[in-house]
Amino acid sequence: MFNCLSNAKAQSANFPFCTIEPNVGVVNVPDERLEKLSEIVNPERVQPAVVEIVDIAGLVKGASKGEGLGNKFLANIRETDAIIHVLRCFDNDNIVHVESTIDPVRDKEIIDFELQIKDLETVEKRLERAKKSARTGDKEAQKEVDVLNRVKDALESATSVRIIDLTENERLEYIKPLQLLTDKPVLYVCNVDDASAVSGNVYVDKVKEAIKNENAELLMLAVGTEADINELDDYEERQLFLEDIGLDEPGASKLIRAAYKLLNLQTYFTAGVKEVRAWTIHIGDTAPQAAGVIHTDFEKGFIRAEVIKYDDFVNLGGEKKVKEAGKLAVEGKEYIVKDGDMMNFRFNV
Numbered sequence: 001m002f003n004c005l006s007n008a009k010a011q012s013a014n015f016p017f018c019t020i021e022p023n024v025g026v027v028n029v030p031d032e033r034l035e036k037l038s039e040i041v042n043p044e045r046v047q048p049a050v051v052e053i054v055d056i057a058g059l060v061k062g063a064s065k066g067e068g069l070g071n072k073f074l075a076n077i078r079e080t081d082a083i084i085h086v087l088r089c090f091d092n093d094n095i096v097h098v099e100s101t102i103d104p105v106r107d108k109e110i111i112d113f114e115l116q117i118k119d120l121e122t123v124e125k126r127l128e129r130a131k132k133s134a135r136t137g138d139k140e141a142q143k144e145v146d147v148l149n150r151v152k153d154a155l156e157s158a159t160s161v162r163i164i165d166l167t168e169n170e171r172l173e174y175i176k177p178l179q180l181l182t183d184k185p186v187l188y189v190c191n192v193d194d195a196s197a198v199s200g201n202v203y204v205d206k207v208k209e210a211i212k213n214e215n216a217e218l219l220m221l222a223v224g225t226e227a228d229i230n231e232l233d234d235y236e237e238r239q240l241f242l243e244d245i246g247l248d249e250p251g252a253s254k255l256i257r258a259a260y261k262l263l264n265l266q267t268y269f270t271a272g273v274k275e276v277r278a279w280t281i282h283i284g285d286t287a288p289q290a291a292g293v294i295h296t297d298f299e300k301g302f303i304r305a306e307v308i309k310y311d312d313f314v315n316l317g318g319e320k321k322v323k324e325a326g327k328l329a330v331e332g333k334e335y336i337v338k339d340g341d342m343m344n345f346r347f348n349v
Contacts, residue, residue: 001086001189002055004226004252022076023055029260029267029278030253033310033340037269037276040318049267049278051259054080074118074181082185082262084255085111086223089203090193104190104203105210112160115181120155122178123148147174155182162186163214185262186216189255197222198246219258221251266339269310270294271319287335291345301349305331310340 005027029049038046056076077083087104088097127148133141147170154164160182161175175183188211190204200220208218225245230252232238242250260280267278268290281290287307292299308319312327319342322328337343 001191001221001223001226001252001255002053004223004230004250005053005256022057025053025055026050027053027256029256029280030249031267031278033267033269033314034276034278036314037271040314041271041273041276043271043273043276045275047275047277049260049265049280051256051263051265053084053259074115077115077181077184078179080184082187082259084187084189084259086189086191087203087207089190089201089207089220090196092193102203105206108188108207108210112182113158116155116158116160119161119180119182120152122180123152123155126178127152144174151175160214162216185264186214187255187258187262188216188218190218190220191223192220194222194225194245196220197225197251217258217262219251219255221255223251226251266337268337268339268341268343270344271313271342281337283339285337286333287331287337287343287345288333290337290343291347294345297349298345298347301347302333303346303348305335306344306346307331307335308342309338310342313342 002023002025005025027050029051031048034046034048054076057073085108087107088102089104091102127145130141130144130148134145147166150166151161151164155161161180162183162185166175171183188207190200190207192201192204195201196204197220204218204220211218222245225241229238229241229250232241238250242248264283265280266283267280270277270279279290279293281293287305288299288302291302291305307329308322308327312322312325313319316322316325316327319328
């Protein structure tokens, strides 16, 4: 799957721990809007948004205690912003499974348990320090003890941190600094056979039932087929292959967009004759924060933003036509950038 996404050609073989060192791929985010913008502007180059995908070594029971590649795996996963958890949801006697049988819910629970155990260690260490401060009458430390006790109880009952009912402030103040593994957003990818690529199968149904209260995303991919499609050079051949199994686009494209969404990211555009470019920001970012993605000086010296809605730019045929139609908006520091906004910034440092 990683190779389908990144064309990085990581080794993929029919035995456990084929991956030892993480494979890293920088992947373009598919976005049809860029193509339409470039048709209108005809720029010298087009730069899409990107996400970094890391293929991490497999994990087995006991990883939290150092079994297999456990410590390495856990250190690698701590550095990520979100987790794509690939679950085997197909039968094939020729492809080995480390547990000998096919059970995606069991596989998921093995990973969950190992991550929860590691998080429990982290929380208990922090809790001991907070308790010492709380005994001196430190009110802030007392609040932290209360939050960490709730998190500890949840982890001990096999509940991941991302599911725990905490306020935004509690998460920001006491949980985020700990970089807990089970606090990361998760996308489950059910790896299915061709026949199940569109409607799923009994394994996928079991996964859906298992994660229904998890606040997690799920996607089905026939990864073996995706790999075959990826080997084809001809675009039309790829499309025919996809149509044969009932898909309108490669699953890899859906996965990249889903990962982008999982990271709470969105895109705004700049468009000129030199370059049409997609810029990545977080949902909820203000105009100065969006400007800062281009250059920190843009944020420091922000004066205003000229904003054009993507649909207006495309329907009217470019910036000049938009201005003539009176559709260009001038926005200040409080403006919350919307996905697809076309932006120019005025700044002075």
